[in-house]
Amino acid sequence: MDSRRDYGQFCGLAAGLNIVGERWTFLILRELLFAPMRFNGLLENLPGIGPNLLAARLRMLTEHKVIEQLAVPGDSRGRQYKLSEVGEQLRTPVLGLAKWGLQFLTEADSKKVVRDEWGFLAIQSMIIEEHIPADVSEVYEFRVGDHCFTIEVDHATVEFRSGSAPLPDLTISCDAYTFISIGAGMLTPFDAIVTGDVKVDGDPEVIHRCTRMLGLAG
Amino acid sequence: MDSRRDYGQFCGLAAGLNIVGERWTFLILRELLFAPMRFNGLLENLPGIGPNLLAARLRMLTEHKVIEQLAVPGDSRGRQYKLSEVGEQLRTPVLGLAKWGLQFLTEADSKKVVRDEWGFLAIQSMIIEEHIPADVSEVYEFRVGDHCFTIEVDHATVEFRSGSAPLPDLTISCDAYTFISIGAGMLTPFDAIVTGDVKVDGDPEVIHRCTRMLGLAG
DNA sequence: CCGGATCCGTAACGATACTG
């Protein structure tokens, strides 16, 4: 730890930021929230970072056991990076920051890069704890662009997965841009359905529980 | 927004970090979580930042309406900075980061700077939502160093205040270093009480509810 | 091709001095 860049404070926030507070680090962690990823995958998904800086960040995160290296099955030279248990604990605060930041997006940001995973990130971040359906157990499938994601609700607890669900109670299809725009308040769910940008398939009761959970219904 | 430093991604997390992701910004927000503060106050409490950088950060935060300027009553040239409604929304994610970072503190960090407010920050961050006492309404007073802080629990909701409470149901006294050490797992509450570093005064039932809320009891 | 390391120009940071 370089003493010039260490905040030098006996405080949890400062100690945490000494590790994950540098430029790009939160975005690296965001990528790993969905699945393990290899070096060049991260490099592609984070345009502008440069290989030297990515290597430095991954080294820092590995040293502090926030991430771990994995072998890639079927590729002996390949390495994957995945969140450790400690890194996984950052999911909630990172989702909180992601939700907070949504309100700063405007039409002017439309030309920026988008990825399907970030659309699902927005969906995850919008979940209101108190509005998670209780007393039911059901599965929502989100088709964001050409990627599939699954949310499982089971008696007031919720779990996320990458990939499709066998028998979803609800299927919502849209592209990442559309869903992030909804989260940013640039587009209402009603308009998005009318224009066909969002397609919803499921029982009205289920739809209501899901949209309420995401803060999109009265 | 400088295009070199803008992440250029249509993503809530990236948009948020464009504003609060730079060095020192989260620590400035941390200071303002407790009370409005003036320029030189922030300068003192954030050793190492330098007035030019602090001014730049405050300008960025003000431009995006995360903080606001206030006049200081009785001092016409004085200015105070306080969190706006948007800035206040960062409380939960910041507390989440603060809690996460506690686990990285070690004995080696003992020589670092500490402030009483950071002790209370640790206390706030340790609160477990699901363990907030339901069906009771009571007040805990924390005397951290020579500062007083109050936590009001009222039927599964919780509120923080700087300052003393009129008739607390529970009073806990310690210095900031001790409480942060407990949060970091460097010290058990039992040991701290035995050595006299922590003094607790209140009904055993109340003590149990409070320590359970803070994740310090079985 | 994957996983980096090296090098270099530019932008940001850190410390001090100075001003309304």
Place this chain on the structure above:
DNA sequence: CAGTATCGTTACGGATCCGG
């Protein structure tokens, strides 16, 4: 008190190169 100005140092961003 609340900043601005200046300047040396560090980090970042982009390109290229290298070993397996």
